Amino acid sequence: TTSSNNSATALAHTNIALIKYWGKKNADLIIPYTGSLSLTLDQFYTKTQVSFDRQLEQDTLLINEQAVTDKSWQRVHDFLNLVRQQSGITENARVISDNHVPTAAGLASSASAFAALAAAASKASGMDLNERDLSRLARRGSGSACRSIYGGFVEWQRGSDDTDSYAVPIENPNLKDIRIVALTIETHQKPISSRQGMERSVTTSPYYPTWVKVVESDLKEIKSAISQNDFAKFGAISEFNAMRMHALTLSANPDFLYFNGMTLDAMNEVKRLRHAGVECYYTVDAGPNVKVICQTKNVDTIANTFSKILGPEKVTVAKPGPGIKYL
Numbered sequence: 001t002t003s004s005n006n007s008a009t010a011l012a013h014t015n016i017a018l019i020k021y022w023g024k025k026n027a028d029l030i031i032p033y034t035g036s037l038s039l040t041l042d043q044f045y046t047k048t049q050v051s052f053d054r055q056l057e058q059d060t061l062l063i064n065e066q067a068v069t070d071k072s073w074q075r076v077h078d079f080l081n082l083v084r085q086q087s088g089i090t091e092n093a094r095v096i097s098d099n100h101v102p103t104a105a106g107l108a109s110s111a112s113a114f115a116a117l118a119a120a121a122s123k124a125s126g127m128d129l130n131e132r133d134l135s136r137l138a139r140r141g142s143g144s145a146c147r148s149i150y151g152g153f154v155e156w157q158r159g160s161d162d163t164d165s166y167a168v169p170i171e172n173p174n175l176k177d178i179r180i181v182a183l184t185i186e187t188h189q190k191p192i193s194s195r196q197g198m199e200r201s202v203t204t205s206p207y208y209p210t211w212v213k214v215v216e217s218d219l220k221e222i223k224s225a226i227s228q229n230d231f232a233k234f235g236a237i238s239e240f241n242a243m244r245m246h247a248l249t250l251s252a253n254p255d256f257l258y259f260n261g262m263t264l265d266a267m268n269e270v271k272r273l274r275h276a277g278v279e280c281y282y283t284v285d286a287g288p289n290v291k292v293i294c295q296t297k298n299v300d301t302i303a304n305t306f307s308k309i310l311g312p313e314k315v316t317v318a319k320p321g322p323g324i325k326y327l
């Protein structure tokens, strides 16, 4: 008989890295070369239901009410195989997933997607994983997903194998009034996936070994900025770290770049605001979108400035968000 035990629903929020994960030491297990540090956001989340059902002839995937059968299905299927292997369950699964984006916020969905899938699938399979093991499992779907198990500031400790590479929450964090203004910048170029981009940076950028050293000190510094409630230090390290990550794309062979002209304009506008006394910093991931890092006191000025430039529908204000939830 199929009992309700074979079904579970989980909700996970996306996260933005301030100290970036860029490069895998082990591509199969997704073990990174460096640690990373992120903030889980309240604005964008994925809700996923997984039901294991012996009547199903294969795994099925529905995202925002659309049946998915392409590469994304394969990735979800591979991940479910991992859950079946760990739990001993043999049934196929029905996966129903909804991504909640306010206005095409330009935030990556793989972190919230694989965090929610890991939680729902492991629960539905009968495994009762603690948060650490859930983080390890989510990591196998997408590296950044291991950080979305927790809310607020989160560090992914790189570890060296499957057992010790997982995320942990930052204890007693300060900087509680932090805000992220996410700017959606259109691109018409076919993006280079983070997977491909990392691979190429690791194997061809002469600066990659230096990046590994830089991240080690950036992580130490940003953690001290968080505990000392030092926003200026926090913002400056975040901005430097993002630029140093993107330098690994410029220095790769063949070189590539995630920024476009509007990305550069937005970055310059952040600097202009900062020099005018509105303290803010930027970070950019594997795409053209810019996220502005600021505090509550300046968030309206910054959001209004970019609403005038880009249109209000391209500007989303996010706060620190929660960790994984079961529904």
Ligand code: PMV
Binding pocket: 016, 017, 019, 020, 021, 022, 036, 108, 110, 111, 142, 143, 144, 145, 194, 195, 285, 286
């Ligand atoms: O988790 P992935 O494979 O989508 O990689 C994420 C890469 C960055 O977003 C650029 C950095 C990060 O740490 O999230």
